[in-house]
Amino acid sequence: MERTLPPLALYVHLPWCVRKCPYCDFNSHERTGELPEADYVGALLADLDAAAPLAQGRNLASVFIGGGTPSLFSPQSIGHLVEGIAARVALAPGAEITLEANPGAAEAHHFRGYREAGVNRLSIGVQSFQPARLRALGRIHDDVEARHAIEHALLCFERVNLDLMYVLPGQTPEEAEADCEIAVASGATHLSFYQLTIEPNTVFHRHRPELPDEDTAAAIEETVHERLALAGFSRYEVSAWSRPGEECRHNLNYWRFGDYLGIGAGAHAKITLPEGARREARSRVPADYLRRVAAGDAVVERRQIAAADLPFEFMMNALRLTAGFPEKLYAERTGLPLGSAEPALSTAIERGLLARERGEIRPTALGYRYLSDLTGLFLQG
Numbered sequence: 213m214e215r216t217l218p219p220l221a222l223y224v225h226l227p228w229c230v231r232k233c234p235y236c237d238f239n240s241h242e243r244t245g246e247l248p249e250a251d252y253v254g255a256l257l258a259d260l261d262a263a264a265p266l267a268q269g270r271n272l273a274s275v276f277i278g279g280g281t282p283s284l285f286s287p288q289s290i291g292h293l294v295e296g297i298a299a300r301v302a303l304a305p306g307a308e309i310t311l312e313a314n315p316g317a318a319e320a321h322h323f324r325g326y327r328e329a330g331v332n333r334l335s336i337g338v339q340s341f342q343p344a345r346l347r348a349l350g351r352i353h354d355d356v357e358a359r360h361a362i363e364h365a366l367l368c369f370e371r372v373n374l375d376l377m378y379v380l381p382g383q384t385p386e387e388a389e390a391d392c393e394i395a396v397a398s399g400a401t402h403l404s405f406y407q408l409t410i411e412p413n414t415v416f417h418r419h420r421p422e423l424p425d426e427d428t429a430a431a432i433e434e435t436v437h438e439r440l441a442l443a444g445f446s447r448y449e450v451s452a453w454s455r456p457g458e459e460c461r462h463n464l465n466y467w468r469f470g471d472y473l474g475i476g477a478g479a480h481a482k483i484t485l486p487e488g489a490r491r492e493a494r495s496r497v498p499a500d501y502l503r504r505v506a507a508g509d510a511v512v513e514r515r516q517i518a519a520a521d522l523p524f525e526f527m528m529n530a531l532r533l534t535a536g537f538p539e540k541l542y543a544e545r546t547g548l549p550l551g552s553a554e555p556a557l558s559t560a561i562e563r564g565l566l567a568r569e570r571g572e573i574r575p576t577a578l579g580y581r582y583l584s585d586l587t588g589l590f591l592q593g
Contacts, residue, residue: 217484218470218545220270221341221462222297224256224433225476226282230314232416234350235408239478239496249289252498254445255505257296259475259494262509264300266473266483271304272297273470274462277331283313294330301473308461310335310373315353315361323361327368333460334341334365335404336371340380340387341394348381348421362398366392371458373402378436379420379429380408388432392439397496401458405436406451450532450583468537469530469546475510477501484507489517489525522546523553529589536567538576556589 225321250551275297277290285293294309303309310333311326313319340346341355353361365372374395378388395403408423410416424432437447445453449467452460465472474481478496482489493513495501504510517525526546530537542550550557556571560566564588565579579586 216544217268217270219273219465220267220301221276221465221472222260222272222301222475223462223471223474223479223481224275224277224293224297225279225474225479225494226252226277226285227280227282227477229279229281230238230284230316231350231352232415234419235411237411237414238280238559240259241498247284248436248502253285253289253293253296253504256475257291257300258505259510260297260300260399262472263473263475266485267301269472271302272307273304274308274465275310276462277309277311279312281314281319282311283319283322283326287291287322287329290326290331291329298330306361308333308371310460310462312337313361313365316431317357317360320357320361320364323365323368332369333371333373334369335375336361336365337375338362338395340373340379340383340386341391345383345387346421349377350415354360359394359398362400366399371402372400373404373460374398374400375404375406377406377408377434379424381423383424385428385431385435389435389439392436392443396440396443396445402452402454402546403440404451404459405453407433414421424530425518436523448534450580464533467533468541469526469529484545487516489522490520491515491517494592517547519552520592522548523556524587524592527553527556527590528587531566531575531579531583534574534580536572539568539571539573553590560586560589562588 220397227239227241228247229240230243232240232242250550279398290311309331309333312335314337339349339351341358343355346354368426376391378396380511410420440453445455447453448459471483472481473496477494477498481492492511494510495504495512501510526542539550561568567574567576575583575586
């Protein structure tokens with residue numbers, strides 16, 4: 213029987229920031245001088261020209277323009293990019309097109325231009341509304357700019373996400389609750405709440421800040437979850453909360469082990485081909501990426517996902533969703549029978565980490581709490 217291809221998305225990486233945040237381990241680079249907007253957008257579209265055959269006739273269900281700080285690019289450049297994408301790989305009707313933005317005054321001034329350029333969902337990196345916490349995180353905006361940016365965004369976009377963080381240096385449960393109150397009252401339709409973790413190769417890893425102790429961290433997390441639930445937001449993924457029907461469709465495609473093309477410095481892709489699923493990675497350094505695109509191939513790594521690794525790869529994504537997944541999705545996305553995930557599946561159920569009922573598999577409250585342990589059961593060897 214012919215295998216049905218998964219939905220297809222596109223990730224576009226714009227790698228520049230005004231300043232690198234001390235907690236950030238993403239592929240981002242501080243801007244020095246004028247950005248090469250025209251050259252970079254041209255390279256992105258040339259990169260997509262090379263990748264377009266991998267779409268295999270599918271439309272793009274979503275596009276996510278991330279970074280870095282994509283809102284450093286002008287609306288004209290973003291418009292050229294969106295038009296160029298649509299000319300190379302057709303957009304599905306109603307395709308979700310998200311752009312990440314910082315709350316700075318200069319970026320907010322461009323919000324209407326981004327909407328007119330074809331972007332229909334904005335994601336704003338607020339992180340906190342508390343001035344002291346913003347300073348501790350090394351953010352270059354303040355709480356007033358954050359509030360003004362959200363107000364302006366909601367005049368231009370029906371769908372707005374706010375990125376926020378908790379368990380911050382010096383944070384109290386009361387401050388976390390205040391952040392929740394402001395975010396909920398803002399009118400944003402989607403909230404991404406991430407717990408701050410100290411990642412290798414960051415300033416915070418080299419100069420570790422003093423974080424709340426374990427009990428305070430647990431109280432902060434409980435406060436955030438209770439307040440958002442009371443406000444009518446549903447937690448549908450580890451760090452994602454939304455109003456009904458406002459889930460991020462692009463991210464859902466990741467968690468459901470869908471396919472995605474990736475263009476831009478450091479972008480990754482996962483594509484289902486007749487011979488199996490393949491991952492790709494582009495060069496991380498912008499100058500090298502531009503050189504490689506000009507030479508005809510920006511991809512620095514191509515690897516087939518081994519059949520033995522597919523159970524873990526699938527579960528690592530799908531079990532991030534509170535609803536889990538339909539059993540049939542496993543075979544559709546991996547090409548393997550569900551039995552290939554045994555004995556880990558049975559072990560997880562026996563330990564109370566997974567529930568399996570009416571053709572659905574989902575993490576229990578215990579499994580969600582110990583998600584790393586749960587997904588680790590599916591590692592081979």
